Amino acid sequence: MSSGRTPILEMKGVSKRYGGVAALSGVDFAAYPGEIHAVLGENGAGKSTLIKIASGVTDPSEGELLVEGRPVRFRKPSDAAAAGVVCIFQELSLLPDLTVADNLSIADPPKRGGLIDGRAQMRRARELLARVGCEDVHPLQLARDLPLSRRQMVEIAKALGRNPKLLILDEATSALTAEDVERIHGVIRRLAAEGVGILYVSHRMPEIEALADCASVFRNGRRIETFAKGERSVGAIVEMMIGRELTHQYPDKPARDPAAAAPVALAARNLAWGRELRDVSLDVRQGEIVGLGGLDGQGQRELLLALFGVLKGVGGTLEVGGRPVRLAGPRAAIRAKLPLALIPEDRKTEGLMLPMSVGDNMSLASLFRFKRGAAIDRRREGQAIDAMVAKLCIKLPSLAAPVSTLSGGNQQKVVLAKWLMTGPGVVLLNDPTRGIDVGTKQEIYRLLRELADGGVAVLFYSTDYAELIGCCDRVLVMYGGTVARELAGAALDERALVSAALNVDASRERAA
Known part of the structure; x- marks a missing residue:
């Protein structure tokens, strides 16, 4: 989108396969200094794989990465951060039993005489928290004692402490209040004005319209189109994302007879x-x-x-x-x-056991329904799991795969399936x-x-x-x-x- 300038990050022909499943296929992509670039698509479209490759979490199966025109290979996230590419993932990385100050400086704490300089760490924490408009959080609070919205703000402050050239935000505002969202948008605009590139992954179209300079739409692991702000209507973008015309978003509500409550x-x-x-x-x-x-x-x-x-x-x-x-x-x-069943707020920490398989997660809350004496009737359990996968159209490589390998939308479907199986x-x-x-x-x-x-x-x-x-x-x-x-x-x-x-x-x- 920005001719004549060198991208901070460029991908050429990047593909990523997991077994026989292609998560990305031949993607060309570029992010430029001072540009807020929205990355759009359904869950499972390839957005998460794109940012994992960009931030060093995973290697591409094919293709090339360049940072400021130089070929690179990130073997781990710290390699990407050293090159100026920092990602804030939807799954928060804060250590719950450490203080906010410790979390903010965990990668590179200030030292004095070979020991961590506590005063300098406190000063740094206050500066970073103020930068995201989060002065109400005390640096000595434990991360686990903060509400989800405040943990998200601390995560953003932590990323800014690494002085990124390219900041990637993966649904970074999804847990925030409207007031916090406005604060973060202000921070993003200031960073862009200072020349920092922004990759902004979000499903909130009003935010994209208000914030992004350009957008790229992904579907089925491919980049469908990149366009400048205002060039495509919201309806056209949604159709591009889902590959079909968007009909009624909400099901019709039934007419109710007050006398027949x-x-x-x-x-x-x-x-x-x-x-x-x-x-x-x-x-x-x-x-x-x-x-x-x-x-x-x-x-x-x-x-x-x-x-x-x-x-x-x-x-x-x-x-x-x-x-x-x-x-x-x-x-x-x-x-x-x-x-009763409760679908919790945070699927990653409250709804799922991420290392466990998809199938085990789905039946975890309803195992008592499949008991035969002291044993579990695995045949009935498997039938119930298969029926729920079909009912909710859950896309998965296999029931034995760790649930952490699924896209966010399919993980949420697993949480729903888990509780619907309790009847x-x-x-x-x-x-x-x-x-x-x-x-x-x-x-x-x-x-x-x-x-x-x-x-x-x-x-x-x-x-x-x-x-x-x-x-x-x-x-x-x-x-x-x-x-x-x-x-x-x-x-x-x-x-x-x-x-x-x-x-x-x-x-x-x-x-x-």
């Missing part, structure tokens, strides 16, 4: 837990998709954990399938008369489409509607307002740890959601 599957009354939850009451009926909205951090995640029995010391009452229950933990939730009557979802491509999102939306049509009750937290409007029959908007407003029908629109999230009266706002 379905039985209540899940009822909570006056739930309270610490400062995060206060006096939360809600009903979710069989066959209904109920959304949880509101600004991030208003108790939505804690509510889902409380309903699934993860949190201890929760006040209030809970009924499942019309019966009072006191869930002693997730095991009790899974084995309730009307079983739930109530499904709780915590932002399940975060970091997922457009095509896979559509599949998940259809799956949720199919579950609801089959009588399952769905409670669905999302940070995406369009998703809540498109998928949900009703939305409960949380503010300050409680349900502030319920929106449904014609009242369920983006203006009303934003107003409710800010705890302002939308009708008064319109009148004014």
Whole structure:
């Protein structure tokens, strides 16, 4: 896209094969100084393989890499970082039991007299945190004590500490609040103005439109097209990504007869837990998709954990399938008369055992259903796994492959399969489409509607307002740890959601 200039990173005819599967095929690609280059495509399109090769995580099977015109071969990520290519992966690399300051300087700590200079390390940590607008994080906090959004910000600060010439961001804003996203966009623009090249991998099209100078679309391991900002419509880009015309993004909602209300599957009354939850009451009926909205951090995640029995010391009452229950933990939730399932926020750390096989991950939560005496009926287990792979269209080399080798979208499908195999009557979802491509999102939306049509009750937290409007029959908007407003029908629109999230009266706002 930038004639007359030498790329920071260039790929020529790069291919990568895993056995008989081609993850990349003959890709030519270039990233230039001062340019924000978006990399787009469905999960499994080759984006992850591209950035793994660029950052030294894996070797190409064929082709050549050049940095500033010089041929290179990265044998490990530290080789790429030494050449100025630094990647922030979707899977965070922070060590949970170290402090923020230790994590920020772990690759090259400041030293004095052969020992780590603690004061210099603290100064460096404060400078890097300030650079990403994250002064509220104390350098001596343990990484594991930070919420996911703050861990992501620390990860970005850590990358900036390596003074990159090319910074690669793989879904780096997917766990961030809207305020943090704006901060990071400001950092990215400043870096580009200073001559740093940016590769920006994201499924959030509004971010791409606002931020990127150009974009490359990948599909089935090939680069389909590279174009400048404004040259392609969002619809054209999406069609390029999925290889077909995009039809209805969300399934049609069924018409409901208020006089024929379905039985209540899940009822909570006056739930309270610490400062995060206060006096939360809600009903979710069989066959209904109920959304949880509101600004991030208003108790939505804690509510889902409380309903699934993860949190201890929760006040209030809970009924499942019309019966009072006191869930002693997730095991009790899974084995309730009307079983509950929770699709967690972070599939990498909370949903999957990454070194284990795809098949073992899928059946992990439902092994009790396949017991025959003291043994597991492997034939029945295998049949259930095969049926779920077909139902969710999971793309995988084999059931024996480590789940870590799958694309992000297929990993998320494995998490869904794992919990659907427990036979739930109530499904709780915590932002399940975060970091997922457009095509896979559509599949998940259809799956949720199919579950609801089959009588399952769905409670669905999302940070995406369009998703809540498109998928949900009703939305409960949380503010300050409680349900502030319920929106449904014609009242369920983006203006009303934003107003409710800010705890302002939308009708008064319109009148004014």
